[in-house]
Amino acid sequence: MGDTSDNKIIILTAPSGAGKTTIKTRLLSDMAQRLSFSVSATTRKIRTGEEDGVDYIFISADDFNARIDSNQFVEWQMVYPGMYYGTTVDEVKRIWHEGKTPLLDIDVKGALNVKKMFGEQVMTIFIEPPSIDVLKERLMRRGTESDENINTRISKATEEMEYRNSFDSVVLNDDLDRATAETRNIIEKFIGDLGKEVKS
Numbered sequence: 101m102g103d104t105s106d107n108k109i110i111i112l113t114a115p116s117g118a119g120k121t122t123i124k125t126r127l128l129s130d131m132a133q134r135l136s137f138s139v140s141a142t143t144r145k146i147r148t149g150e151e152d153g154v155d156y157i158f159i160s161a162d163d164f165n166a167r168i169d170s171n172q173f174v175e176w177q178m179v180y181p182g183m184y185y186g187t188t189v190d191e192v193k194r195i196w197h198e199g200k201t202p203l204l205d206i207d208v209k210g211a212l213n214v215k216k217m218f219g220e221q222v223m224t225i226f227i228e229p230p231s232i233d234v235l236k237e238r239l240m241r242r243g244t245e246s247d248e249n250i251n252t253r254i255s256k257a258t259e260e261m262e263y264r265n266s267f268d269s270v271v272l273n274d275d276l277d278r279a280t281a282e283t284r285n286i287i288e289k290f291i292g293d294l295g296k297e298v299k300s
């Protein structure tokens with residue numbers, strides 16, 4: 101993407117239901133001057149309470165395919181059967197041009213791909229749920245998914261937990277306040293360290 105090494109990317113990744121969204125929302129509000137959410141494109145249906153262009157850009161499968169063909173994605177994945185999600189080049193560049201760091205909320209495979217592409221420019225943070233049982237309970241309580249979807253998400257989560265050692269940092273979400281503070285420290289250190297490197 102032809103950008104300088106001071107263009108950083110923060111990635112939050114986690115099994116569905118690990119509490120990543122809450123941590124993300126808090127960080128984006130606490131660090132609004134420095135971080136900006138990278139809005140992905142997806143083919144999944146919009147949920148009640150979501151806003152097109154804010155939570156995701158909701159597009160058709162045809163549109164998604166056309167965007168793959170015209171290289172508009174930094175990365176993309178079929179995260180769940182028939183549901184595609186992708187980080188757009190435009191969004192990451194827009195945020196860099198604002199002088200901020202993009203915060204990506206993407207799945208484990210997407211996170212590892214972006215890390216492979218951008219190396220030291222990227223900080224990957226894996227939010228770990230206390231257990232699969234807690235995860236299932238959270239997904240059921242959230243009430244946004246059918247039983248079938250919950251089972252799909254749980255089996256994906258079990259698979260994703262196996263990758264936990266592949267990330268730059270792992271934050272255990274046993275307590276939301278503590279986990280948010282820990283994540284914030286990791287991000288500040290990463291962005292701050294870079295500042296020092298550039299100046300010296």
Ligand code: 5GP
Nearest residue numbers: 140141176177179185186187205206207210
């Ligand atoms: P949900 O359907 O619950 O909004 O998101 C499902 C999963 O897709 C989450 O784990 C989320 O991190 C992931 N996801 C969202 N956007 C992207 C993206 O652009 N790329 C990839 N690889 N995963 C994404």
